[in-house]
């Protein structure tokens with residue numbers, strides 16, 4: 001039975017974990033610590049935690065479960081110090097880091113089976129940081145990867161899943177190595193590509209100042225993750241160096257391949273290149289959140305007059321539907337503009353369609 005939880009790191013992920021625990025298991029007493037006292041006090045004020053600890057290691061002898069939700073290199077440093085603390089027998093320690101091999105290796109080495117460590121990674125998030133971006137439903141329908149070591153039992157894993165029930169995540173187990181290879185492909189390397197596309201645009205801006213203005217639409221979408229926390233991504237790349245170096249080699253070969261098709265004007269092969277990519281992409285599961293979370297976009301054809309945004313957001317506010325983003329596609333110079341509303345969940349998008357149909361005659365569509 002888990003009664004007391006200690007959470008170190010009260011930012012986006014730690015805060016979201018705490019809020020989801022509180023929602024489902026309000027009787028669990030959560031104590032939190034953050035090196036940034038302001039974040040910790042905010043976490044207490046929004047009800048994510050019950051009590052702020054003023055030191056990294058307070059008396060932990062009555063704590064049943066410890067969450068490490070700090071940047072990955074900090075997590076390693078904390079695990080190294082944890083071994084000399086007076087911990088409750090059978091305490092479960094888990095983390096939320098985006099990489100697993102180095103963290104689990106460190107836990108196996110220092111905790112030596114004395115403390116039950118279960119590596120964890122909720123595969124959803126945002127380019128935003130900090131407690132104020134935290135949400136109890138951040139991990140709903142997302143995969144939550146667990147990498148239990150040989151020192152933990154299925155019962156321990158179940159205890160962790162029970163505490164995390166409020167996340168409504170889909171738990172999946174794998175080895176740390178498998179985790180780092182997979183997340184390298186679908187999360188870490190795409191962050192590198194997104195940043196590199198931004199550099200490419202920036203490098204061309206001096207010669208073609210229009211680049212910046214025209215980069216407003218689709219370019220913004222595919223490079224959104226380049227706005228993520230730089231120090232967090234620095235540490236993730238340093239932790240997952242091996243798999244990433246292979247991915248760089250493969251990507252360079254892939255670029256050479258497509259470059260060659262363009263240079264030789266191989267029209268048919270270029271068609272096949274895009275067709276096969278489209279087929280694979282169209283076949284990806286839609287209703288699940290992946291490592292790079294999807295936002296559920298809704299397009300609304302609206303007359304382009306001042307006040308249109310507040311009119312639409314007013315309708316959504318009446319029905320208490322939350323938006324994650326709103327923008328007008330600016331490149332259409334017609335009487336009608338297209339308003340793009342982004343939602344965190346598919347359900348919110350469905351509610352928004354009903355709401356807009358109820359209060360207006362604006363046409364809504366999805367792409």
Ligand SMILES: NC(=O)C1=CN([C@@H]2O[C@H](COP(=O)(O)OP(=O)(O)OC[C@H]3O[C@@H](n4cnc5c(N)ncnc54)[C@H](O)[C@@H]3O)[C@@H](O)[C@H]2O)C=CC1
Pocket residue numbers: 008009010011012013014033034035036039056069070071072074096097098099121122123124125126127128129130131229232236
């Ligand atoms: N941002 C995202 O979308 C996701 C991040 N992760 C992982 O979650 C972890 C946390 O990331 P976020 O919550 O996004 O970052 P964040 O920046 O929002 O929160 C991290 C918090 O840890 C605190 N912190 C740093 N060093 C500390 C230390 N030594 N002791 C106590 N507190 C310390 C910071 O003050 C900050 O409040 C990282 O390991 C990251 O790889 C996992 C899934 C998604």
Ligand SMILES: O=C(O)C(=O)Cc1ccc(O)cc1
Pocket residue numbers: 097098122123124125126127128187225228291292293
């Ligand atoms: O901002 C985004 O879309 C992300 O990519 C969020 C994210 C960041 C780190 C992770 O380990 C998992 C998900």
